[in-house]
Amino acid sequence: MECKTFDENLALYLYDELEAEERSAFEAHVKSCQNCRTLLEQSRGVQTLLHQRVTVEPTPELLVECREALYRALDHEQFGWRGLIRSWLPVVIGFPASRAVATATLVALGFGLGWVLRPHANRLSIPVKADMAQAVPAGDLSNVHINDITQVAPDSQTGAIRITLNAERKMTLEGSVDDPRIRDLLVNAIKGYDNAGIRRDTLDALRAGSRQPSVREALIYAMQHDPNTGMRLEALKTVQGMEWGADLSQALIDSADHEQNPGVRLTAIDALVNHAVQAKDRTLVPELQRLAGNDSNRYVRITCAKAVHDLVGDGY
Amino acid sequence: MDGICLELAGKVPAEGSRLDEADEHDLIRRAQHGDRAAFEVLVRLYDREVLRLAIKVVGSPDEAQDLYQEAFLKVYRSIAHFRFDSRFSTWLYRVVMNVCLDHLRRQKNRNEVQAPESEEGQPEFFQTLADEKPGLDPERSVQGKEIRQRIGTALSQLTPRERMVFELKHYQGMRLRAIGELCGTTEETAKNCLFRATQKLRLALVDLA
Numbered sequence: 152m153e154c155k156t157f158d159e160n161l162a163l164y165l166y167d168e169l170e171a172e173e174r175s176a177f178e179a180h181v182k183s184c185q186n187c188r189t190l191l192e193q194s195r196g197v198q199t200l201l202h203q204r205v206t207v208e209p210t211p212e213l214l215v216e217c218r219e220a221l222y223r224a225l226d227h228e229q230f231g232w233r234g235l236i237r238s239w240l241p242v243v244i245g246f247p248a249s250r251a252v253a254t255a256t257l258v259a260l261g262f263g264l265g266w267v268l269r270p271h272a273n274r275l276s277i278p279v280k281a282d283m284a285q286a287v288p289a290g291d292l293s294n295v296h297i298n299d300i301t302q303v304a305p306d307s308q309t310g311a312i313r314i315t316l317n318a319e320r321k322m323t324l325e326g327s328v329d330d331p332r333i334r335d336l337l338v339n340a341i342k343g344y345d346n347a348g349i350r351r352d353t354l355d356a357l358r359a360g361s362r363q364p365s366v367r368e369a370l371i372y373a374m375q376h377d378p379n380t381g382m383r384l385e386a387l388k389t390v391q392g393m394e395w396g397a398d399l400s401q402a403l404i405d406s407a408d409h410e411q412n413p414g415v416r417l418t419a420i421d422a423l424v425n426h427a428v429q430a431k432d433r434t435l436v437p438e439l440q441r442l443a444g445n446d447s448n449r450y451v452r453i454t455c456a457k458a459v460h461d462l463v464g465d466g467y
Numbered sequence: 468m469d470g471i472c473l474e475l476a477g478k479v480p481a482e483g484s485r486l487d488e489a490d491e492h493d494l495i496r497r498a499q500h501g502d503r504a505a506f507e508v509l510v511r512l513y514d515r516e517v518l519r520l521a522i523k524v525v526g527s528p529d530e531a532q533d534l535y536q537e538a539f540l541k542v543y544r545s546i547a548h549f550r551f552d553s554r555f556s557t558w559l560y561r562v563v564m565n566v567c568l569d570h571l572r573r574q575k576n577r578n579e580v581q582a583p584e585s586e587e588g589q590p591e592f593f594q595t596l597a598d599e600k601p602g603l604d605p606e607r608s609v610q611g612k613e614i615r616q617r618i619g620t621a622l623s624q625l626t627p628r629e630r631m632v633f634e635l636k637h638y639q640g641m642r643l644r645a646i647g648e649l650c651g652t653t654e655e656t657a658k659n660c661l662f663r664a665t666q667k668l669r670l671a672l673v674d675l676a
Contacts, residue, residue, distance in 0.1 A: 159662065161662075161665070162658075162661045162662050162664075162665040162666075163643075163658065163661070163662075165665070166636055166637070166643075166661065168642070168643050168658070168661075193669060193673050193676055194665065194669055195676075196673075196676025197665075197668055197669050197672045197673060197675075197676045198637075199676070200614065200618065200672055200675055200676050201618060201637060201668065201672075203611070203614060203615060203618065208519065208522075209515060209518040209519055209522055209528070209531075213518070213528055213532070214514065214515060214518060216532065217514065217518055217532050217535045217536065218510070218511070218514065220532065220536055221510065221514075221535070221536050221539050221540070222507070224536055224540055225503065225506075225507075225540070225543060228540065228543060228544070301569070301572075301573075302572075302573055302576055304576050345537070345540060346537055347533040347536065347537060348530075348533055348537070348569075348570055348573055349573075351533075352573065378536075379532075379533060379536070381529045381532070381533070
């Protein structure tokens with residue numbers, strides 16, 4: 152065996168992937184070559200070192216949390232539009248006599264939707280990178296059918312956003328949240344895209360545009376309705392940096408009443424209380440009084456009572 | 468294909484008693500016809516191992532939770548296409564692998580723009596590394612911390628596919644053939660990934676070994 156072959160087989164030897172014959176040849180070479188022996192010892196040392204990384208076991212609580220979140224997502228899946236399509240499509244296709252009718256209906260529906268959705272498709276006419284320009288006319292994404300968004304990469308320093316997606320081929324869009332077409336794509340993604348990682352990246356991308364009404368509405372929507380707890384919390388942190396308004400106020404009150412996760416709920420209540428006290432916003436007093444009187448959580452009752460006291464004095 | 472099945476089946480945690488193949492097939496068929504309860508039983512059979520693997524790959528339990536959900540939603544949507552020509556566990560783990568690979572690719576791209584930092588100012592990955600007993604020997608503790616940081620940095624330099632192959636080989640002890648099948652590639656590609664990964668790690672960490 153030569154040193155080059157030794158090098159090629161080193162990892163396979165360390166991880167017991169060599170056949171018996173190759174293994175013998177490898178070991179024979181090690182005995183006769185000082186350099187390779189040193190390399191093997193170093194590699195063994197690194198292998199041992201890498202075991203210092205500890206295995207993190209999922210706690211039972213995390214597993215339960217994961218299952219509950221999954222079941223909620225499955226509810227959404229089962230009773231949302233995907234579930235609807237899944238439930239009626241096999242029935243229609245199951246009857247041979249109706250297949251032609253079903254096919255014709257679907258074709259007609261496709262044409263109809265294509266016609267109806269044309270204005271939306273036109274919104275995707277965004278300046279594109281060179282690799283994408285080969286797939287579609289430069290600067291025009293009309294009628295491109297997007298199958299999948301694979302990446303949303305905002306650059307926090309420049310405000311540029313790069314979106315990678317699969318349509319007829321892989322495409323990369325570049326722009327900023329100020330571009331209404333990029334914005335529309337991101338707003339739709341944060342509200343309805345399946346992949347939580349993409350929604351999280353989309354949140355980062357939209358943060359810079361929170362003054363835009365559609366972005367503001369989407370961020371508030373994510374705070375209230377995203378199926379992922381971490382995402383709702385991140386959206387909540389983001390909306391706290393936005394200008395106060397009746398929509399935000401109502402959304403936080405709704406979260407205080409309906410949010411399932413205690414951590415997110417308390418953060419929403421804290422945001423409400425902090426705003427009320429700092430801005431001396433007395434319009435929130437009735438809601439804070441209600442929480443101070445009825446909430447099941449002692450911390451919430453005390454915090455809200457104190458805020459009401461700060462706002463209206465001893466009259467409370 | 469059986470190689471994968473044996474390795475994974477052995478690691479699947481049983482909640483209650485493990486099902487035999489016929490029972491599992493029955494559950495799958497029911498799930499394929501929209502029986503949500505049957506699908507949930509399948510989830511509970513495999514989800515602990517899925518979550519464990521996701522945590523190992525991404526380091527953070529929060530991100531692992533996202534991967535867990537994404538993987539099982541994909542399985543739910545496509546279970547009707549499962550044709551019983553491989554084990555269900557193999558098919559399921561292939562979906563999980565793809566989800567993990569996509570995540571690593573996104574994470575790598577994101578890190579190129581801005582390295583995410585945790586509250587302590589360390590990349591999140593390092594949170595998964597063991598804390599030594601700091602009270603016992605401060606010098607050793609600092610040394611241990613530095614070593615773990617170096618390991619984390621070295622691992623983060625691998626490409627997503629190299630990282631997945633290395634993770635499954637070094638920490639899960641799977642055979643390369645099985646890894647290739649799970650990652651939707653060949654054994655040869657898995658070998659090459661392992662070769663490159665070990666070489667990069669050796670170069671990055673040899674002074675500590």
